Structures are given as structure tokens and as C-alpha cells.
Amino acid sequence: MGACLAAAAALTARAQLPAEPLSAEQLASQPSPHWVWVNDINFFSMPDGQAFLVDGDSGRMLGMLSTGSSFNSVILPKSGDVIYSPESYFSRGTRGTRTDVVTLYDTKRLQPLGEVVIPPKRSSNMSMSAAAALTDDERFLVIYNFTPAQSVSIVDVRARKFVGEIDTAGCALVYPSGPRTFFSVCGDGAVLLVTLGEAGKLANRVRSPALFDAIKDPLTEKAVRVGDTWYFASFEGTVYPIHATPRGVELAAKWPLVTAAEQAQGWRTGGLQHLAMHRPSGRLFAIMHRGGPETHKEPGTDIWVYDLATRKRVQQISTQHKAGSIAVSQDDKPLLFTCFIESNVLDIYDAISGRYLRSVDSLGQTPTVMVTR
Amino acid sequence: MTRVDAILESLARDMARRVSRRGLLGSLGALLFGAATLPLLPVARGAPAGEPAGGTPADPGDPKTCEYWRHCAIDGFLCSCCGGSTHSCPPGTEPSAITWVGTCHNPGDGRDYIVSYNDCCGKASCGRCLCNRNENDKPLYMPFASNDYNWCAGSQVGIAYNCSTARIVGVAK
Numbered sequence: 001m002g003a004c005l006a007a008a009a010a011l012t013a014r015a016q017l018p019a020e021p022l023s024a025e026q027l028a029s030q031p032s033p034h035w036v037w038v039n040d041i042n043f044f045s046m047p048d049g050q051a052f053l054v055d056g057d058s059g060r061m062l063g064m065l066s067t068g069s070s071f072n073s074v075i076l077p078k079s080g081d082v083i084y085s086p087e088s089y090f091s092r093g094t095r096g097t098r099t100d101v102v103t104l105y106d107t108k109r110l111q112p113l114g115e116v117v118i119p120p121k122r123s124s125n126m127s128m129s130a131a132a133a134l135t136d137d138e139r140f141l142v143i144y145n146f147t148p149a150q151s152v153s154i155v156d157v158r159a160r161k162f163v164g165e166i167d168t169a170g171c172a173l174v175y176p177s178g179p180r181t182f183f184s185v186c187g188d189g190a191v192l193l194v195t196l197g198e199a200g201k202l203a204n205r206v207r208s209p210a211l212f213d214a215i216k217d218p219l220t221e222k223a224v225r226v227g228d229t230w231y232f233a234s235f236e237g238t239v240y241p242i243h244a245t246p247r248g249v250e251l252a253a254k255w256p257l258v259t260a261a262e263q264a265q266g267w268r269t270g271g272l273q274h275l276a277m278h279r280p281s282g283r284l285f286a287i288m289h290r291g292g293p294e295t296h297k298e299p300g301t302d303i304w305v306y307d308l309a310t311r312k313r314v315q316q317i318s319t320q321h322k323a324g325s326i327a328v329s330q331d332d333k334p335l336l337f338t339c340f341i342e343s344n345v346l347d348i349y350d351a352i353s354g355r356y357l358r359s360v361d362s363l364g365q366t367p368t369v370m371v372t373r
Numbered sequence: 374m375t376r377v378d379a380i381l382e383s384l385a386r387d388m389a390r391r392v393s394r395r396g397l398l399g400s401l402g403a404l405l406f407g408a409a410t411l412p413l414l415p416v417a418r419g420a421p422a423g424e425p426a427g428g429t430p431a432d433p434g435d436p437k438t439c440e441y442w443r444h445c446a447i448d449g450f451l452c453s454c455c456g457g458s459t460h461s462c463p464p465g466t467e468p469s470a471i472t473w474v475g476t477c478h479n480p481g482d483g484r485d486y487i488v489s490y491n492d493c494c495g496k497a498s499c500g501r502c503l504c505n506r507n508e509n510d511k512p513l514y515m516p517f518a519s520n521d522y523n524w525c526a527g528s529q530v531g532i533a534y535n536c537s538t539a540r541i542v543g544v545a546k
Contacts, residue, residue: 044500046534070523070532094497094533124523124532125513126448148471148516148527172514185514214515221512294508 026108027053027062029081033331035062037371038339038346039073040364041127046070047094049087052363053110056335056348059358063110067103069094070124072131073369074105077138077157081107084157086122086132086143102141102155118153118162121145123172127368128221129273130173137179140200144173144184152184154200163200168192171207173221175230177244185221189214191242191249211251212240220296224277224284226308231277231284233257233269235296239284239311255311257286257304266290270298272341273325273369278334278351282308285336285351287323299324299340303354317354320347327370339367426459433481436539439504443488446475446508448520449537452493454502460540462493468538469494469524473517476509476545485545491538494525499536 034056042048049071053062065074068087075084083105091097098120104113123131123146132143140163141155150172154163171184171192180203183191189210197203212219212234219232219240229252232240241252258267269275269286276285289300299322305315323338334351344367346360426443427436434441436453443459444451456463469492477488511518525532 043503044498046498070534088532090531090533095495095530098531123513124526124534126521128513128521146516146522146526148522148524150516172512172516185512187515214511218512218515221514294510296510297505297507 024109025063027110029108031107031373032057033329033373034335035373036327036329036335036337036346037074037076038337038363038367039067039071039127039369039371040367041071042364043341043366045365047090050364051085052367054346054360054363056329056337056357059348059360061360061363065105065110070122072125072127073129074371075132075134075141076371076373077134078373079138082113082157083107084132084134084141086118086141088120088122088124102143102157104157104160114160116155116157116160116162118143118155119145119165121147121151121153121165126272128173129369129371130175130221130223133174133176133182135178135180135182135196136176140180140196142174142176142182144168146172150184152194154196156200164202166194166202166205168194175223175225175244177228177230177249178246181244181246183244183249185219187214191244193244193249195246206248208249211242211249220274222271222273222275224275226277226279226282231275231308233275233286235268235293237263237267237269257288257306257313266292268292268295268298270296270300271324271326272297273327274300276326276328276336278328279330280332283314283328284308285326285328287326287338297324299342303336303338305354315354317349319349320356320359321345323347325367325369327372329372337370337372339363339370341366341368426453429481431481432479437502439502439506441539442479442481443477443486443539443541444504445477445506446473446488446510446520447490447537447539448505448507448510449490449492449503449534450499451502451504452499452536452538455493455499455536457493457536457538460538462491462538463496463499463535466493466495466535467528467530468492469526469528471527472524473519473522474542475518475520486541487543487545489538489540489542490520490524491540492524492528493535493538494528495530495533496535497533501536 038052040050047069049067051065085103100120101115143153145151171186176182180196183193189212195204217234223230223232230242237257243250271287274287284306287300288302303317324340327337336349336351338347472491
């Protein structure tokens with residue numbers, strides 16, 4: 001009898017869970033190097049861009065941002081507790097007055113801290129990592145404009161003020177090359193090197209000679225950087241290392257991602273974010289597929305890894321799903337992230353061994369480019 | 374090198390010269406390319422608005438499919454599936470005045486045509502018949518040959534992108 005009463009009491013106690021206060025989560029003060037932002041242009045509903053934050057170690061979604069029309073990507077400064085996001089809005093959703101802003105978000109609460117209104121000119125394009133970037137001193141945010149006249153908007157992120165617009169006629173996108181310098185790539189194979197003054201105004205603008213043949217074998221816009229060198233890949237699979245400093249730009253020795261035999265078999269690199277760099281080890285990751293010419297946006301199920309010091313392929317990774325975008329964390333136990341705009345699954349691998357670890361499903365609608373710290 | 378490639382190269386070099394001398398005139402050159410230069414090319418008249426394209430011996434295939442010959446460099450939702458056609462925008466949307474062009478081979482008559490992929494603007498994504506093909510597609514730094522731009526940027530109604538057309542503007546050779 002006593003045992004029955006005890007069991008009943010236990011059941012009653014179990015039935016009465018405590019009332020719970022409702023709260024909003026806050027993220028850890030120190031972001032993990034294994035956190036990845038997955039940006040989504042939301043191509044099937046472009047006024048409603050999104051960015052998802054995922055912990056690569058657990059596969060847990062940690063939170064998200066709502067980022068407006070024709071969203072490209074969040075920008076993460078190396079230091080600080082803020083996320084920058086260039087965004088566009090219309091007063092009536094898809095019509096009315098257009099307002100472009102750089103929204104500043106709190107990294108712990110994922111709430112807007114403030115915004116800087118910029119000219120309603122930011123380029124609306126398939127997402128590219130180079131659509132906006134911070135100068136190396138992280139003082140100015142440079143945003144590519146296309147109206148279709150080409151220019152950049154400069155935002156002083158310290159003062160939280162729009163500084164001005166700089167004409168980059170004939171040249172597109174933003175690749176930082178020093179504390180106050182960046183370059184844009186031009187349609188004739190040159191690059192335009194822009195230097196900002198102390199207040200962020202144009203101090204100097206120099207156009208290089210042509211560095212590549214934009215007609216015969218164009219470079220994709222999806223370059224990755226280590227130190228002073230930006231690594232571009234051509235449609236045909238040649239690596240163009242562009243050494244870029246405040247003093248100027250110089251093309252270093254080119255080298256092939258594929259052997260002649262592999263090229264003959266149709267091996268190419270391609271995708272929306274088809275290159276990634278693990279800077280501490282100097283390893284370049286490239287999504288590869290077999291497809292021949294005109295397949296520079298095709299996803300692949302192979303990732304080839306190169307040692308920049310020897311320019312040799314050191315590893316081949318087969319992916320679980322088609323990969324159109326890749327990113328690598330920058331710690332000494334790096335993770336490799338892959339996704340593809342036509343699905344909404346994030347796959348996670350050990351970037352050193354290539355071992356598949358886990359997947360995160362139902363992440364947005366059309367994930368584009370990924371960002372890690 | 375195809376004729377279109379030659380035109381693009383010449384334009385790029387011309388832009389480069391303009392930029393070094395006259396700054397902003399370079400971007401005006403890019404802007405004027407779609408609006409002013411295209412009509413100077415030998416123009417074959419497309420079907421009048423409202424008349425469907427495709428499905429004839431001279432213009433074979435179904436414009437509602439990605440495989441249709443004119444879609445060789447398109448990236449987006451096919452207006453033919455969205456209430457428009459290869460050369461008309463769905464009701465209530467505005468055609469972008471300027472855009473990118475591709476060169477597509479018509480198996481019906483064996484000719485290569487310059488096809489203009491004007492976007493239709495002012496409403497959110499149509500969401501039907503998504504198609505991405507990249508013949509002669511170039512990166513964003515060659516805007517007039519890149520299908521990765523939202524060409525609604527050049528419209529009066531703003532950047533809300535609805536769908537893409539595929540109209541003939543001329544014979545390439």
C-alpha cells in the first residue's frame with residue numbers, strides 16, 4: 001500500500017512540471033570559430049533575405065537575421081561585437097520608396113544596434129563574397145553599387161556615417177588590399193586600385209595594365225585571400241595569384257588546378273563560392289566537377305585541396321551532396337562547410353581528414369555564400 | 374572569336390580608355406550599351422507582343438522549358454511560365470530597359486541569334502520554371518554579358534525581380 005501511494009505521488013509530481021518563464025536566448029560572448037553564417041538571398045521571395053547561424057560542432061541552428069531585399073551576405077569584423085549587413089528595403093514591400101542601409105547587429109542578441117543609410121544603389125546580383133568588404137583596418141565598409149553605373153559607397157563604421165561614393169566605372173566588386181586600399185576587377189582584365197584618405201574620401205585611384213584575358217579565359221569573381229595575395233581561378237582552372245598591397249598590384253606566377261589529362265577529361269572548378277582558404281595551413285579548397293566549357297557555375301561532388309607552398313594537390317574529398325559553396329573555419333582543427341543553392345542542406349566535414357561529420361537540413365530556401373570568423 | 378565576343382572586347386577596351394580619360398563617361402558607356410548600342414545591330418523583328426514564340430519549324434521548342442534554344446544564357450524564372458512570354462512581361466510588371474545579352478544557336482534555321490534577357494520588375498519572384506544556363510556568360514565585371522545581375526536595377530520600379538524574357542534582337546552572324 002505504501003509503495004502504491006509513493007508511486008502515485010511520483011506520478012502526480014511528474015505530471016506537474018513547473019511553470020516556465022519565457023525569455024529570449026542570448027549567444028555566447030565569444031563566438032566559436034566553428035560557427036558559420038549561411039546567407040540566403042531567398043531567390044523565390046527576394047524581398048525576404050535571411051542569414052542563419054549554425055554551430056558546426058553540434059549542428060545546432062543558433063539563430064538568424066532578417067536582412068531585406070536582394071540580400072547578399074553579412075560581414076564579420078575580426079574584432080568587436082557587431083555584424084554588418086548591407087540591405088535594401090521598399091516602403092511597401094516590393095514597391096514604394098527604396099531605402100538602402102547598412103544594419104549593425106548585436107552579435108549576442110542578433111538585434112539591430114543601429115543603421116547607416118546609404119545611397120539606394122547597392123548592386124542586386126547573385127550573392128558574391130566580394131559585393132562588400134571592410135578595409136583591412138576595419139574602419140570603412142565598401143559596398144559595390146550597380147545602377148547600372150558602377151561605383152562604391154563608403155561607410156565609416158566607427159562614426160556610423162556614410163562618407164561618400166567613389167566612381168569605379170568599368171570595374172566591379174571589392175577586394176581589400178591594405179588598411180585603406182581595395183581593388184575592383186575591370187572588364188578588360190585590369191584592376192582598379194583605390195586608396196582612401198583619413199576620412200574615407202578618395203585619395204588615389206590607379207588602373208593596372210591587363211592582368212588576364214577576360215574574353216579567352218575569364219577569372220571568376222569568387223577569389224579567396226591569404227596575406228597580401230588574392231587567389232582567383234579562371235574558368236579553365238588556372239590559378240591567378242594577385243599580389244595586392246597599398247603600393248600596387250602584381251600578378252604572381254600562374255599555376256593549374258588540373259593536369260592536361262584532367263582538363264581533357266572535363267575537370268573544372270565551379271560553383272557560387274567554389275574556393276575556400278585555410279589561411280593558417282596555406283591550403284586552398286576548390287569544388288570540382290566534370291563538365292567542360294561553360295560550366296563555371298556547376299556544383300560538384302569533389303573538393304580538391306592544394307598546398308599553396310608546393311602548388312600540389314594534397315587531398316581529394318568526396319561530398320555527401322552536391323556542393324556549390326564551400327567555407328573553411330580558420331582554427332587549427334578546421335571544419336569544412338558545404339551547401340548548394342538548389343537544396344537547403346548544410347554539410348559539415350573535418351577539413352583536415354575530409355571525414356564527413358554531420359548535416360543540417362531545412363536551412364533557408366536558397367543558401368548562397370557562407371562566412372566564418 | 375565570335376562576332377559578339379569581338380563586340381564585347383571592343384566595348385571593354387573602349388570603356389577602359391574612357392575611364393582613364395574621363396571617369397564617369399566609362400559607366401555611361403556601360404549604361405548606354407544596352408539602351409543604345411543594341412538597336413544598331415542588325416535587328417530581326419521578334420513576334421509582336423501577345424503572340425507566343427516557339428513551336429514552329431523556324432523557332433522550334435517550348436519557351437516554357439529551360440531547354441528552349443533561346444534560353445542558352447538565361448538565369449531566372451521564365452516569363453513564359455509567369456503570365457508573360459519570351460518578349461513580354463507579365464501584367465503589372467515593368468520591363469527593364471537594359472540588360473545582358475547572349476548568343477544562342479537556333480536549330481530551326483541554323484543561325485546564331487543575339488538574345489536579350491530583359492527582366493520584368495516590380496513584383497516579387499514569380500517562382501516558376503527556374504532556369505540557369507551559362508553559354509558565353511561572363512563574370513560580374515563584364516555586366517553586359519553577365520546573367521548574375523538583377524537588371525531590374527535599371528528599371529523605374531526598383532529591384533523587385535519577377536521573371537526574365539528571352540527576346541531576339543538580331544542575328545549574330
